[in-house]
Amino acid sequence: MLTLYDDPISGNGYKARLILRLTGRDFQAVALDILNGETRTPEFLAINPNGKIPTLVFEDGRVLSESNAILFHFAEATSYWPVDSFARAQVMQWLFWEQYTHEPNIATSRFLRQHRELTDEVTQQLDARKAPGEAALALMENHLSARTFLVADSFTIADIALYAYTHVAEEGGFSLSGYPSIQKWITRIEAVPGFRAMGDA
Amino acid sequence: MLTLYDDPISGNGYKARLILRLTGRDFQAVALDILNGETRTPEFLAINPNGKIPTLVFEDGRVLSESNAILFHFAEATSYWPVDSFARAQVMQWLFWEQYTHEPNIATSRFLRQHRELTDEVTQQLDARKAPGEAALALMENHLSARTFLVADSFTIADIALYAYTHVAEEGGFSLSGYPSIQKWITRIEAVPGFRAMGDA
Numbered sequence: 348m349l350t351l352y353d354d355p356i357s358g359n360g361y362k363a364r365l366i367l368r369l370t371g372r373d374f375q376a377v378a379l380d381i382l383n384g385e386t387r388t389p390e391f392l393a394i395n396p397n398g399k400i401p402t403l404v405f406e407d408g409r410v411l412s413e414s415n416a417i418l419f420h421f422a423e424a425t426s427y428w429p430v431d432s433f434a435r436a437q438v439m440q441w442l443f444w445e446q447y448t449h450e451p452n453i454a455t456s457r458f459l460r461q462h463r464e465l466t467d468e469v470t471q472q473l474d475a476r477k478a479p480g481e482a483a484l485a486l487m488e489n490h491l492s493a494r495t496f497l498v499a500d501s502f503t504i505a506d507i508a509l510y511a512y513t514h515v516a517e518e519g520g521f522s523l524s525g526y527p528s529i530q531k532w533i534t535r536i537e538a539v540p541g542f543r544a545m546g547d548a
Numbered sequence: 549m550l551t552l553y554d555d556p557i558s559g560n561g562y563k564a565r566l567i568l569r570l571t572g573r574d575f576q577a578v579a580l581d582i583l584n585g586e587t588r589t590p591e592f593l594a595i596n597p598n599g600k601i602p603t604l605v606f607e608d609g610r611v612l613s614e615s616n617a618i619l620f621h622f623a624e625a626t627s628y629w630p631v632d633s634f635a636r637a638q639v640m641q642w643l644f645w646e647q648y649t650h651e652p653n654i655a656t657s658r659f660l661r662q663h664r665e666l667t668d669e670v671t672q673q674l675d676a677r678k679a680p681g682e683a684a685l686a687l688m689e690n691h692l693s694a695r696t697f698l699v700a701d702s703f704t705i706a707d708i709a710l711y712a713y714t715h716v717a718e719e720g721g722f723s724l725s726g727y728p729s730i731q732k733w734i735t736r737i738e739a740v741p742g743f744r745a746m747g748d749a
Contacts, residue, residue, distance in 0.1 A: 396687050397645065411637055413644040420637035436612055436621035443614040444598065446648045486597050 349374035358511035359414035363401040364548035418504040434499040441505035452480035454512040456519030491528040550575035559712035560615035564602040565749035619705040635700040642706035653681035655713040657720030692729040
């Protein structure tokens, strides 16, 4: 059986859980407490030298990490990965944009607010993420205003990757009230057959 | 013909130029000066709302951005993209690791040193990137110590993505003298048929 090293507080971990559920894979989850240094132990670093969850271990010992690489691997040859070559490239464009531009602002703000004391330094870190986080949401809003899903008007791993932290953006201090197209897109994702919520995946 | 919006100072732009050269595509390059705000003009934001280079425009007007998505698109169906499913996922793991963990430390340090005045604030930003940058290089060194290339012992877009800023890491203040396996890997990449150096791609 697959073993997923994960932390329930992580949206990146949720991406992995959701694609495994959607594609009907059995897996056992091993919860590691990021806040308690459990992803930085010698034992875990021997599995993933990058010391991050989600990390997936296959039955034969092969290891795969990076949430969006896990999404890609299990989506290949399913409807969550487009048949059209250019649409695949567009999915990848969104996945890289998520990790470089969206996650470091939206997800990190949520992490800081939920798990750090609001010192001056943390407040400064949150302030620095406000404008780029809003810009990321505005870009999504504009793109989704004329579309049902991010790519090719069908539900793909681009939607999973962006849903993971966008639907809890308010926990990071980003209100979605000014982003009606994002809200409708969230509702559409939650109606996808087999969908599981973050706490239930 | 393809149009590549690019800035010669960018390693991310170099990735796009190199894969286009390696796969024999004709393209015209349009140089935008990042430092001069040329990626933030209304004209360019109409092409790529994320305001970043490299951005590729196809003859029919379709647009693709994110350097690693461009690598993926042109590598599909070539030897730079593995046939084996798990090896493909490993390539993706390295591409996401590059954008999240390597580039923000190694590439950003190079940018700050080359294009910003060394104020206290910039020095602080450089200091903050020192330990995670060295950790990224150490992870690569350890991985490459027993391998010829990053994935499946063949030259893939994972090598292109990591080569782009690793081979100029010293310009960001990261000496490669303590990383002999990385140095050998750089030499191997520069011997790949069709390889073009950063200033020549």
